[in-house]
Amino acid sequence: MTIQMFEKPLGMRDDFPFIAKKKAELRTSGTNIIQQAGYDLLQTPTLEYYETIGKISAIADNALFKLLDSQGETLVLRPDMTSPIARVAASKLLKEKMPVRLGYYSNVFRAQKREGGRPAEFEQMGVELIGDDSLYADAEVIILAGTILKNLNIESSRFVIGHTQLLQLILEDFGLSQEQIEQVRSAFVSKNSVGFETLAKQLPIEESRMESFIGLISTTTVEEWQQWVNPRNSKQSFLFEEMKKLKKILDRSGLSEAVTYDLSFNSHMTYYTGVVFEVYAAGSGFPLGNGGRYDGLMKQFGLEVGATGFGLRVDRLLEIMSAVSEQQDHTLILFDEKNEDQAFDEAQKLRENGTRVTLQFGPAVKATDEFSKHFSKVLRLEGAN
Numbered sequence: 317m318t319i320q321m322f323e324k325p326l327g328m329r330d331d332f333p334f335i336a337k338k339k340a341e342l343r344t345s346g347t348n349i350i351q352q353a354g355y356d357l358l359q360t361p362t363l364e365y366y367e368t369i370g371k372i373s374a375i376a377d378n379a380l381f382k383l384l385d386s387q388g389e390t391l392v393l394r395p396d397m398t399s400p401i402a403r404v405a406a407s408k409l410l411k412e413k414m415p416v417r418l419g420y421y422s423n424v425f426r427a428q429k430r431e432g433g434r435p436a437e438f439e440q441m442g443v444e445l446i447g448d449d450s451l452y453a454d455a456e457v458i459i460l461a462g463t464i465l466k467n468l469n470i471e472s473s474r475f476v477i478g479h480t481q482l483l484q485l486i487l488e489d490f491g492l493s494q495e496q497i498e499q500v501r502s503a504f505v506s507k508n509s510v511g512f513e514t515l516a517k518q519l520p521i522e523e524s525r526m527e528s529f530i531g532l533i534s535t536t537t538v539e540e541w542q543q544w545v546n547p548r549n550s551k552q553s554f555l556f557e558e559m560k561k562l563k564k565i566l567d568r569s570g571l572s573e574a575v576t577y578d579l580s581f582n583s584h585m586t587y588y589t590g591v592v593f594e595v596y597a598a599g600s601g602f603p604l605g606n607g608g609r610y611d612g613l614m615k616q617f618g619l620e621v622g623a624t625g626f627g628l629r630v631d632r633l634l635e636i637m638s639a640v641s642e643q644q645d646h647t648l649i650l651f652d653e654k655n656e657d658q659a660f661d662e663a664q665k666l667r668e669n670g671t672r673v674t675l676q677f678g679p680a681v682k683a684t685d686e687f688s689k690h691f692s693k694v695l696r697l698e699g700a701n
Contacts, residue, residue: 329435338634339439343421346441346464346628350419353460355443358418360400366390372616373399374585379426381436393425397440397627398587398610405446406617414621415447421630435631442605442627449611449622451558454591455565457607461595461626462571465604468637472598474574477562478581480588480608482555486544486579489552490521490529504582509533533580538563541579562591587613595628599636605629647671648691650678655697662695 347357363383364370367390370380375395383391394400397420405416421441428436443460445453458475465473487497496519503512512533521529528544535541538559545556559577566575583592583606590609597604607626614623647666651659663673674691681687688694 329437335634338637339630342468342630342633342637343439343441345467347419347421349464349467350441350443350460353417353443353456353463355417355419358401358404358420359422360394360397360404360420362393362423363391364394364400364403366392368403369394369399372402372587372613374587375426379428381425381427394422395426396424396585397422397442398444398625399613401444401625402446402610402613402617402623405444405623406614406619415445415453417443417445419443439630440605440627441630442607442625444623444625446614446623446625447621448624451562451591452565453622453624454609455562455569457624457626458566458593459569459571461605461607461628462569462574464628465595465597468633470597470604470633470636473604474576474596475571475593476576476578476581476596477591477593478578479555479559479590480582480592481590482541482545482552482559483579483582485549485552485555486532486546489544489546489549490519490525492519496520501582504533504580505584535579536576538577541577544579559591583608591624593626595626597636600632602632603629604632604636645671645693646691647673647693647695648688649673649675649695649697650681650684650688651675651697652678659697662697 351357366380366382370377370382370390370392373380373395380395381393383393385391401418401420405418419442421439423437423439425437428434441464443457445457458477462473462475483501484497487500492500499515500512500519503515513530516526516530519529532544538556541556541559545552547553563575563577566572581592581594583594585606585608587610588608589612592606592608594603594606605626605628607624609622609624611622614621649659649663659675663675666673676687678684678696
């Protein structure tokens with residue numbers, strides 16, 4: 317296959333100046349909020365060992381970029397940020413203090429099999445709260461995600477919240493094996509209600525409970541969950557009470573109208589062990605981000621501690637951010653050799669007053685009128701083309 321000069325690897329994209337500028341603004345705004353909430357920013361290596369991060373990550377093996385180092389060790393381009401940060405926290409930070417609050421803005425890599433508009437490299441912004449197993453930690457990261465979206469002027473943001481462990485216990489109460497539970501989870505992840513109902517008829521569900529079982533996929537409030545909670549199961553009862561407390565905290569924070577509680581909600585990220593959520597907004601058919609509790613992941617690093625967090629997709633945030641933004645004045649000064657000194661003096665004065673100025677040698681521009689349309693003000697010094 318011949319590679320053309322202007323081709324890029326599958327899934328890779330160029331960020332043109334306008335997008336690069338928007339990303340820089342988003343990064344500054346988002347990370348400022350993260351730090352104000354008490355989180356320290358962290359940067360992990362782009363390359364990680366496959367035997368640690370590659371295998372522990374919830375990303376499918378065929379979506380990993382793999383390569384060999386000079387010692388023959390298999391490396392991966394980091395496929396997510398949660399696993400590397402868990403590694404850092406387990407090896408160093410948690411020995412110093414607990415809990416720890418870490419934030420990030422980093423790029424991640426996931427290989428694409430074919431061109432379908434999906435990026436193989438994209439930025440994520442998020443936080444990890446490690447060393448706190450309370451529901452207050454879950455509430456904190458959800459509220460923080462909401463604060464970031466509000467600050468970015470993203471309207472109509474919505475959270476869908478579920479609970480991985482409570483769902484597991486309820487499915488066990490229906491008499492399903494672990495293999496059957498995994499089938500049900502896969503149907504929930506795909507959000508295919510028709511496929512779920514077809515699957516339900518193939519499972520050993522008592523006829524008298526079939527309607528109740530199928531109803532799992534249509535909950536929107538925590539109160540609805542109670543009909544599946546077995547009062548004789550202390551663990552189920554405890555987790556349900558925790559969810560009611562979480563709802564109370566989120567309501568108090570102003571998120572009452574923005575949250576849907578879906579008992580069937582599941583994430584494709586397999587390391588979640590408790591509260592799990594996704595974030596949506598009008599204008600995008602894809603989730604803007606996701607998060608949840610991943611205590612089980614920390615066990616793989618030898619630590620019995622709680623951990624929760626979220627990651628937001630920067631590319632998807634940019635797609636739906638309000639197009640109405642304050643435009644910075646941008647002045648173009650066109651000059652020629654005769655008025656070079658005057659042009660530079662004028663540009664310096666304007667820049668000292670905070671104006672953005674592009675200084676352009678006029679004769680070098682082939683399409684002056686078209687070029688000038690990119691600026692809010694054009695100053696043509698005498699003699700300039």
